Amino acid sequence: xxxxxxxILAEGQNLxxxxxxxxxxxxxxxxxxxxxxxGREMAKLFEGVKVDRILTAEISGIAPALTTAVVxxxxxxxxRKLKPITMAGPVYLETAPSHTKGGEVNLLVSAExxxxxxxxxxxxxxxxxxxxxxxxxxxxxxARCNLVGIGVVVEKTFEGGREIVSKAGFDxxxxxxxxxxxxxxxxxxxxx
Numbered sequence: 808x809x810x811x812x813x814x815i816l817a818e819g820q821n822l823x824x825x826x827x828x829x830x831x832x833x834x835x836x837x838x839x840x841x842x843x844x845x846g847r848e849m850a851k852l853f854e855g856v857k858v859d860r861i862l863t864a865e866i867s868g869i870a871p872a873l874t875t876a877v878v879x880x881x882x883x884x885x886x887r888k889l890k891p892i893t894m895a896g897p898v899y900l901e902t903a904p905s906h907t908k909g910g911e912v913n914l915l916v917s918a919e920x921x922x923x924x925x926x927x928x929x930x931x932x933x934x935x936x937x938x939x940x941x942x943x944x945x946x947x948x949x950a951r952c953n954l955v956g957i958g959v960v961v962e963k964t965f966e967g968g969r970e971i972v973s974k975a976g977f978d979x980x981x982x983x984x985x986x987x988x989x990x991x992x993x994x995x996x997x998x999x
Contacts, residue, residue, distance in 0.1 A: 850878035899916045934957070
């Protein structure tokens with residue numbers, strides 16, 4: 808998606824060690840017009856795929872998941888990092904290492920929002936090492952739902968996340984709005 812790539816090049820910061828700071832357009836501040844455009848584009852990438860609901864992780868996955876859900880006309884469920892007192896009953900719990908926070912992060916979804924047999928599309932901000940996406944995919948499997956696709960705003964191919972998802976046997980389309988192939992020497996290089 809050209810508008811997203813241009814915004815990343817203009818406002819993103821390569822902090823080294825594979826960390827891309829895009830706080831000004833996704834992870835802290837959001838441009839509603841760009842986010843809606845991303846939602847429309849994400850929905851196009853999964854055109855023809857039956858989707859009953861979208862699953863994402865809080866917090867940075869919520870905006871792209873929501874705008875995609877608006878276009879598709881489906882609900883969004885987001886995995887929470889902390890269990891509120893209002894979350895009673897059975898939950899799906901997975902852990903994933905946080906690339907930017909360090910350490911493990913819990914991801915929890917109330918079982919009442921993932922129904923067996925549903926077709927679930929995962930939407931998140933990044934696909935890097937694949938650990939968060941894998942945690943969400945395991946939730947989908949635990950709920951006996953069908954994982955019909957994985958969509959991300961940015962994929963960093965050099966971190967191997969796509970291969971990890973594929974080797975785990977999650978046989979579904981994986982799509983990215985912007986694919987970065989290299990971040991060496993302070994650069995941000997997109998796939999052609």
